[in-house]
Amino acid sequence: TIVIGAHRDHFGRPAGLWFPGADDNASGTAIVLEVARALGKLGLRPQQSILFLSFSGHERDSLGSRLYTTKPVTPLGSTKAMINIDHVGAGDGVLILRVAEFKKSTLKEAGYVVGLVRKLDYYGFLPGGDDEPFKEAGIPTVSIASGGAHPHMHQPTDTADTINPENLRNIARYVLALTWQLANTQ
Numbered sequence: 077t078i079v080i081g082a083h084r085d086h087f088g089r090p091a092g093l094w095f096p097g098a099d100d101n102a103s104g105t106a107i108v109l110e111v112a113r114a115l116g117k118l119g120l121r122p123q124q125s126i127l128f129l130s131f132s133g134h135e136r137d138s139l140g141s142r143l144y145t146t147k148p149v150t151p152l153g154s155t156k157a158m159i160n161i162d163h164v165g166a167g168d169g170v171l172i173l174r175v176a177e178f179k180k181s182t183l184k185e186a187g188y189v190v191g192l193v194r195k196l197d198y199y200g201f202l203p204g205g206d207d208e209p210f211k212e213a214g215i216p217t218v219s220i221a222s223g224g225a226h227p228h229m230h231q232p233t234d235t236a237d238t239i240n241p242e243n244l245r246n247i248a249r250y251v252l253a254l255t256w257q258l259a260n261t262q
Contacts, residue, residue: 077150078122078258079215080251081129081141082108082161083206098236100229103165103244105130110248111255122259124156131206141206145213152213157258160207160219164247165239168224169195171250176201177216186254192246197223218254220247 082104085097096102112128127149131141145152157178173183173196180198187193201207207217222243228234 077125077127077155078255079127079129079155079158079210080108080111080161080255081131081144081158081206083131083138083141085132093232095230095232096235098228098234098239099165099226100163100234101161102236103163103239104161106244107161107164107248107251110244111252114248114252115255122256123262124259125150126255126259138204138206138208142209145209152215155210155213155215158207158210158215158217159251159254159258160205160210160217161247161251162205162219162221163226163229164220164222165243166224166226166228167222167240167243169240169243169246170197170223171195171247172197172199172221172223174199174202174205174207174219174221175217176207176211177214178218182257183218183254186250186257189253189257190246190249192250195246220251222247 083101084105108128184193187196205219207219211217228238
């Protein structure tokens with residue numbers, strides 16, 4: 077099983093002030109939905125199952141992803157990889173890949189497929205994302221974010237008009253290529 081996930085929650089309305097969360101993380105949720113839609117329209121069956129997850133509780137110690145890893149839909153032992161998508165709607169368009177036990181060559185190959193290999197920037201694992209519970213369970217993870225400044229992150233100004241559609245398009249293409257590649261290799 078290949079897991080693709082993103083958290084859908086944000087801060088909500090603390091003290092009556094609205095935090096919409098367009099970049100963090102409606103953008104990640106949109107990518108998950110778009111990749112699911114694109115794979116569904118493909119009409120081809122991958123060799124391995126693909127599971128699309130939308131987590132809540134991210135801003136509260138990633139409760140949703142932690143719950144999933146304690147009560148998974150499919151056994152964690154059969155989960156080959158987890159792709160986490162978080163705040164990808166703003167920034168400079170560079171794809172920040174935070175990796176745990178994931179082969180760089182696999183990530184690079186997907187970048188070549190969609191012409192984005194020069195926009196990939198690799199880092200080690202960084203705690204605090206919804207990929208963390210999967211890493212703790214021994215599953216290879218990659219958390220994808222867009223690089224550069226995210227000036228509206230965790231602010232009431234994180235609204236849809238601050239999103240860069242080209243970032244979303246490129247990251248959706250990359251996640252689609254990576255997912256298809258992972259789901260069709262042993």
